[in-house]
Amino acid sequence: MELFEQTIHQLRELLDRGEISAVELTKNILARMDAVEGRITAYITETRDEALAQAARADEMLAAGSGAALTGIPLAIKDVLCTKGVRTTCGSKILESFVPPYDAAVISRIKAEGAVLLGKVSMDEFAMGSSNETCPYCVPHNPWNTAHICGGSSGGSAAAVAAGEAVASLGSDTGGSVRQPASHCGVVGLKPTYGRVSRFGLLAFASSLDQVGPLTRDVRDSALMLNVIAGYDPRDSTSIRQAVPDYTLALRDGLQGVKIGIPSEYFASGLAPEVEEAVNKGIKLLTEAGAEAVEVSLPHTEYGVAAYYIIAPAEASSNLARYDGVKYGYRDMDAESLAEMYMNSRSQGFGPEVKRRILIGTYALSSGYYDAYYKKASQVRTLIMDDYRRAFAECDLLVSPVTPAPAWELGARMDDPLSMYLSDVLTICTNLAGLPGISVPCGFSPAGLPIGFQIQAPHFQEERLFRAAYNLEQRAGVVERRPEIS
Amino acid sequence: MRISHDEIKKTAALARLAMSDEDVSNMAGQLDRILGYIDKLNELDTTGVKPANHAIDIHNALREDEVEPSLTQDEALANAPRQNGEAFVVPKIVG
Numbered sequence: 001m002e003l004f005e006q007t008i009h010q011l012r013e014l015l016d017r018g019e020i021s022a023v024e025l026t027k028n029i030l031a032r033m034d035a036v037e038g039r040i041t042a043y044i045t046e047t048r049d050e051a052l053a054q055a056a057r058a059d060e061m062l063a064a065g066s067g068a069a070l071t072g073i074p075l076a077i078k079d080v081l082c083t084k085g086v087r088t089t090c091g092s093k094i095l096e097s098f099v100p101p102y103d104a105a106v107i108s109r110i111k112a113e114g115a116v117l118l119g120k121v122s123m124d125e126f127a128m129g130s131s132n133e134t135c136p137y138c139v140p141h142n143p144w145n146t147a148h149i150c151g152g153s154s155g156g157s158a159a160a161v162a163a164g165e166a167v168a169s170l171g172s173d174t175g176g177s178v179r180q181p182a183s184h185c186g187v188v189g190l191k192p193t194y195g196r197v198s199r200f201g202l203l204a205f206a207s208s209l210d211q212v213g214p215l216t217r218d219v220r221d222s223a224l225m226l227n228v229i230a231g232y233d234p235r236d237s238t239s240i241r242q243a244v245p246d247y248t249l250a251l252r253d254g255l256q257g258v259k260i261g262i263p264s265e266y267f268a269s270g271l272a273p274e275v276e277e278a279v280n281k282g283i284k285l286l287t288e289a290g291a292e293a294v295e296v297s298l299p300h301t302e303y304g305v306a307a308y309y310i311i312a313p314a315e316a317s318s319n320l321a322r323y324d325g326v327k328y329g330y331r332d333m334d335a336e337s338l339a340e341m342y343m344n345s346r347s348q349g350f351g352p353e354v355k356r357r358i359l360i361g362t363y364a365l366s367s368g369y370y371d372a373y374y375k376k377a378s379q380v381r382t383l384i385m386d387d388y389r390r391a392f393a394e395c396d397l398l399v400s401p402v403t404p405a406p407a408w409e410l411g412a413r414m415d416d417p418l419s420m421y422l423s424d425v426l427t428i429c430t431n432l433a434g435l436p437g438i439s440v441p442c443g444f445s446p447a448g449l450p451i452g453f454q455i456q457a458p459h460f461q462e463e464r465l466f467r468a469a470y471n472l473e474q475r476a477g478v479v480e481r482r483p484e485i486s
Numbered sequence: 487m488r489i490s491h492d493e494i495k496k497t498a499a500l501a502r503l504a505m506s507d508e509d510v511s512n513m514a515g516q517l518d519r520i521l522g523y524i525d526k527l528n529e530l531d532t533t534g535v536k537p538a539n540h541a542i543d544i545h546n547a548l549r550e551d552e553v554e555p556s557l558t559q560d561e562a563l564a565n566a567p568r569q570n571g572e573a574f575v576v577p578k579i580v581g
Contacts, residue, residue, distance in 0.1 A: 097565075099564070101561040194540075208540055237547035238547075302526075303530065306523060306526045306527050309524060310527075317501060321501075326567075327574055328566065328567075329567075336577060337578075338576055338577050338578075342502045344504065346501075346503055350503070356513065358503065359501060360521075362500050362501040376528070378537030378539060379537050380527055382535050385538055418520055433541050434540070435541075
């Protein structure tokens with residue numbers, strides 16, 4: 001297997017044994033980027049020189065015996081995370097020239113480990129989208145079939161990892177934005193419990209839902225990444241003071257005594273037959289590993305999308321009020337008054353999907369509509385959380401598909417925002433309830449597109465996710481498949 | 487229509503977004519469909535249900551009010567579209 005196709009833990013062994021250097025590994029990935037980036041277009045900003053300098057420092061760390069889990073590992077970063085001195089666009093023209101003066105908490109943590117940062121990867125504008133097509137810089141293509149979407153909003157992350165243009169990536173998940181592209185691109189995507197990972201330096205979309213998570217080639221890499229990024233941070237007021245276990249210890253064979261809940265609502269009509277088949281096979285593999293399957297019900301699942309498309313835009317309309325052309329970001333330099341400057345800077349800087357969500361959010365929060373929309377949606381959020389509480393009294397984990405269908409063709413849903421929103425129906429409730437969730441590859445469609453398997457757990461039970469996901473991965477037989485990029 | 491053209495214009499003005507008449511008519515159909523879908527929430531009786539603003543139990547996060555290192559003035563101004571070395575510069579506000 002080529003170096004660019006290997007996992008963090010495989011490369012870790014090669015680096016620690018001195019069989020390869022971090023500079024050699026980084027050059028290997030850069031050469032892979034030269035070979036395929038023209039067809040994948042995952043990167044908004046490449047930082048090749050910095051990456052080589054970081055790799056040289058990683059080699060010094062390794063020589064000095066001070067290496068850590070990510071020392072010398074080349075990673076791609078979703079352009080939603082602030083990187084000191086490296087342009088951070090959030091996939092928006094409004095931040096085309098924004099260069100953060102500080103690192104996001106998760107970036108500080110991976111840098112301290114000696115990780116190599118290859119650059120900033122594409123995303124839907126302000127993480128608002130499910131196909132990565134709202135990015136004005138580049139739209140990544142699915143490495144398994146370049147005529148198809150790679151999913152969103154962390155589409156660049158998923159595409160880069162699947163294509164061998166990074167060993168792993170950090171993304172963000174507000175309604176499925178790590179799990180859904182991971183599913184479409186055949187990689188592992190983790191959304192940690194709300195509060196598990198610091199949001200400091202993560203550009204805010206919907207603050208009560210946003211969470212940073214890794215996209216990796218296998219479950220062990222996901223656990224290794226969470227080991228590094230999880231933990232309390234006083235700079236994020238929603239960060240939780242709770243000890244961080246060694247998540248790799250959860251990867252052990254067998255699921256004896258584990259009850260997996262199958263929520264009937266996640267298998268309702270509208271599921272593509274190949275997805276249903278692959279996921280049912282995954283459930284069978286988990287039971288063969290010793291798990292007991294039980295039927296459970298999450299009756300308010302079907303209201304998740306409607307509640308989310310009030311709550312998330314409401315929070316976004318408030319968060320995005322900061323883009324006014326004063327302190328950073330795009331400004332219409334010709335505006336003659338302050339009001340005109342605000343209006344023109346925002347109107348010229350934001351793209352159509354962001355404007356649509358700001359309008360929905362502003363409308364839902366405006367005088368006379370607050371109770372009918374925002375309060376109602378927040379009450380439904382309580383009902384959704386209660387559903388989970390009842391379900392987790394009967395099982396340890398919930399298993400389901402990640403998306404109703406494999407990746408669709410580029411352009412197919414761009415004229416119909418509602419159909420795009422509805423594609424998130426199986427991932428959104430996890431965020432509304434703040435739960436951890438993972439997408440792990442479980443099969444392929446007859447057309448050769450990857451299909452993911454979703455596992456959800458109670459708050460702070462990421463170890464359960466990893467254990468079940470690892471058992472599925474060991475048995476599903478797809479973890480070593482890599483795309484032929486055409 | 488669930489939302490009139492005038493309401494869209496008023497909402498856009500609140501959000502400081504300029505919209506042409508053509509933008510408004512394009513947006514009207516989309517918003518109508520989206521709000522129509524969201525009306526689904528009204529199928530549920532939520533009388534007496536407490537609204538959830540957070541998914542986990544969060545209390546006020548307090549800390550001592552101590553001076554700690556922060557951005558320098560130059561760093562804070564570095565991304566400004568217009569500044570004079572001391573402050574952000576914007577068009578004149580009062581005549």
